[in-house]
Amino acid sequence: MRLSASLQLAAVTIAFLMTATISAHAQTINPVRMAPKAQMAPPQVVAQTPPMGWNSWNYFAGRVTDKDIRDSADQIVANGMKDAGYIYVNIDDTWEGERDASGVLHTNSKFPDMKALADYVHSKGLKLGIYSGPGPKTCAGYAGSLGHEEQDAKMYADWGIDYLKYDLCSFNQEVMQKQAPNDKEAQMRLMVAAYDKMGKALKATSRPIVYSLCQYGWDNVWEWAPGLGGNSWRTTGDIQASWQSVYDIMSEQAGLASYAGPGHWNDPDMLEVGNGKLTLAENRTHFSMWAMLAAPLLAGNDLPHMKPEIKEILTNPGVIAIDQDPLGHQARHIYSKGEVEIWARDLKGGAKAIAIVNAGSDVYSTHPFHIDLAQLGLHGTQHGKDLWTGKDIELTSNMPIELASHDILLLRIASPK
Ligand code: GLA
Numbered sequence: 001m002r003l004s005a006s007l008q009l010a011a012v013t014i015a016f017l018m019t020a021t022i023s024a025h026a027q028t029i030n031p032v033r034m035a036p037k038a039q040m041a042p043p044q045v046v047a048q049t050p051p052m053g054w055n056s057w058n059y060f061a062g063r064v065t066d067k068d069i070r071d072s073a074d075q076i077v078a079n080g081m082k083d084a085g086y087i088y089v090n091i092d093d094t095w096e097g098e099r100d101a102s103g104v105l106h107t108n109s110k111f112p113d114m115k116a117l118a119d120y121v122h123s124k125g126l127k128l129g130i131y132s133g134p135g136p137k138t139c140a141g142y143a144g145s146l147g148h149e150e151q152d153a154k155m156y157a158d159w160g161i162d163y164l165k166y167d168l169c170s171f172n173q174e175v176m177q178k179q180a181p182n183d184k185e186a187q188m189r190l191m192v193a194a195y196d197k198m199g200k201a202l203k204a205t206s207r208p209i210v211y212s213l214c215q216y217g218w219d220n221v222w223e224w225a226p227g228l229g230g231n232s233w234r235t236t237g238d239i240q241a242s243w244q245s246v247y248d249i250m251s252e253q254a255g256l257a258s259y260a261g262p263g264h265w266n267d268p269d270m271l272e273v274g275n276g277k278l279t280l281a282e283n284r285t286h287f288s289m290w291a292m293l294a295a296p297l298l299a300g301n302d303l304p305h306m307k308p309e310i311k312e313i314l315t316n317p318g319v320i321a322i323d324q325d326p327l328g329h330q331a332r333h334i335y336s337k338g339e340v341e342i343w344a345r346d347l348k349g350g351a352k353a354i355a356i357v358n359a360g361s362d363v364y365s366t367h368p369f370h371i372d373l374a375q376l377g378l379h380g381t382q383h384g385k386d387l388w389t390g391k392d393i394e395l396t397s398n399m400p401i402e403l404a405s406h407d408i409l410l411l412r413i414a415s416p417k
Contacts, residue, residue, distance in 0.1 A: 241276025
């Protein structure tokens with residue numbers, strides 16, 4: 001009797017201790033999961049505005065190392081980019097090593113310890129992104145995730161990865177074309193299923209990870225990517241650091257505005273601002289138009305050697321505010337006249353952004369451009385701000401607008417009429 005009473009007491013004590021431990025754990029570590037259903041907080045959401053950060057590919061390509069990522073993270077903090085909103089530091093292709101007998105993918109010698117790298121990036125208040133693809137190989141020929149999707153997703157979550165770029169590449173030749181030769185529709189279904197698989201694998205980790213699809217806009221990706229958890233999707237092939245590439249990609253975005261919104265964005269590819277031979281006007285136009293397009297702003301330049309005038313472009317607060325506007329309304333192409341193009345987007349609080357781009361190779365002052373405000377649904381003098389000079393501007397249909405070749409006039413109109 002005494003024995004059983006003390007056993008009962010022990011059982012009650014253990015049960016009490018367990019409950020106390022669990023509820024303490026629940027309060028400190030994971031209140032969301034333990035809360036009663038009716039009071040559950042919404043799941044953590046990512047990419048409510050277009051993701052901002054930096055990616056290694058456009059400058060380092062296959063040369064990127066752990067040190068380059070750390071140096072870039074240091075720079076983002078030191079040069080003001082973090083304060084301007086750049087948070088994701090994304091490792092692109094070429095970090096991957098070999099899979100071991102258990103299927104675990106190891107890093108290669110350029111990235112000796114991914115967890116330590118993630119900890120370092122997080123210690124700066126930044127987030128770390130990584131790259132893989134649904135095929136057996138990535139675009140640069142490193143190991144892809146085919147057949148290891150859940151295992152890889154779990155490993156990313158264990159490392160503390162916050163963003164995954166998932167690049168089609170060899171899945172096309174090795175799976176789509178082999179399994180469904182001469183059947184484009186069946187190939188597309190295989191592709192969608194592969195992206196769905198990784199979307200589910202990421203979701204199963206419970207870690208908020210931005211899911212960035214990279215399959216160059218095939219099969220109207222903007223129609224199906226949000227449904228499988230995609231936070232952004234490339235709409236085009238690879239960008240190059242040239243005006244032609246920037247201009248072609250920008251033009252291809254016309255017609256896609258309705259697919260963008262909080263949590264899911266068209267991605268016209270990473271920024272080339274500061275790369276190649278882009279002039280300052282071209283860099284300004286590139287950055288402005290990506291902001292107008294509500295595109296992810298992923299810088300891709302050499303941060304430790306960035307020139308001040310490039311930093312000025314990448315950190316322009318008025319332009320970034322257009323990109324990050326909470327409404328998430330991507331710009332529409334309103335009209336073109338000659339080589340001048342007019343784009344506009346609506347902003348929170350009834351404001352509007354207007355971009356006037358001289359895509360021609362001459363200064364437009366020789367044949368001044370006059371904007372037709374009626375085509376923008378506007379009437380009379382509009383009071384706005386020129387986001388590159390910071391000056392107030394009164395915009396009328398009669399005023400001659402002088403734009404250097406490939407330059408832009410980017411205006412924010414607080415109360416359009
Ligand atoms: C593809 C992608 C690029 C880059 C490379 C890496 O070309 O479109 O953005 O990720 O692969 O190999």
